[in-house]
Amino acid sequence: MTWFLDNLSYIRGLAWRHLWLSLIPVVLGFVIALPIGYVAPRWRLGGGALLSFAGVLYTIPSLPLLVIIPSVLGTSFLDSRNVVIVLTLYAVAVMVRSTADAFGSVSPTVVDAARASGYSAWQRVLQVELPLAGPVLLAGVRVVSVSTVSLVTIGPLVGVPNFGSLFIDGFQRDFKTEIVIGVLCVVVLALVLDLLWVLLGRLAMPWLAGRPR
């Protein structure tokens, strides 16, 4: 506890980095996965291949991918963008699947009703399907958010500091407290972000308030 208080400004700095390194991939992953997840099940020719590709992407171990990505993209090995790109890839891989499930959960009858009452294709997607798919989309974001916050911690191995730096530093100095505090910080940040998604979900989908989830 004393160590935590003594190093508060250092930990605060790591917290900001950790927050951004997790937040950008989750948001970016969602934005990229949304159209892909919508189109994939409807695209007879390549949809299945697209979904299996997303599955294969997720089976690639994170640290090796983090090492390979700079030589593919030509970025510097210690560039923090590598971490963001790798985590975004994983986020997309998971969320393409959950987005497809989310749009699949919308009752076709409702979509037909919207069509019958004169909604255009865009209106149908934006005003009918998207809001109805919302709860499952939110669930996907929450799953990805937790695993991303945890995955970010391997960043320090490739020179990108965040809460994971406390593990490396603690290990090298034979100081368990630092590692335990690091683990707690990661768990707390994961919970805080999760709460943020739930609140955003409440704001975006006020009609769900009070309904059992």
Place this chain on the structure above:
Amino acid sequence: MSVFSEVTSWLTDGAHWQGDDGFPHRIVEHIGYTALTVAIASAIALPLGLWIGHTGRLRGFAVAATGALRALPTLGLVTLMGLWLGIGLTAPTIALVVLAIPPLLAGAYAGLESVDRATIDAARSIGMTEWQVLGKVEIPLALPIIVGGIRSAVLQVVATATIAAYIGLGGLGRYLIDGLAVRDYPQMAAGSVVVVVLALLLDGIFVVLQRVLSTQR
């Protein structure tokens, strides 16, 4: 020389394919750790998961525990175990077992839950004992999902074993961690390529296995 040709020449250099530090030995080590830890984790998680799925007891606990363990940062667990238990095989093995348990547990109880209640009731009504219901009806029907859990556990361990090289574990992670220490990027990238290929191959084997199991029914 470009990065690609450097990595390729590292991979194709005959000297890197022999001895204790060569790819064959490291690959065997990596598969050995994976088999060992998944076997230990299965011995713990599969009976527990089958019991939870069969009786329906402790289900809430299992869901919460698997979720919480998933949030646990692997590097944190690995370094903590390393300090607690010192250098050797014990610390990384325990860390890898802990990380392999959630997917195995989830596969086992979710597999049993996916079995149609009417089928189980039918098995009971023709006089099967609880053990027969579990062994002859539930497990065979749930097998593809249980194997799916084993598949996730294997991939989790293959990935985390590379990180566990940080606290001294052998296997393919050595190329990444040793390469990092001396800033030898071609070595790191070559090791990474081999890990990725290994992971994809193992995943492919499980895909085939799951397909065979679900068509046999």
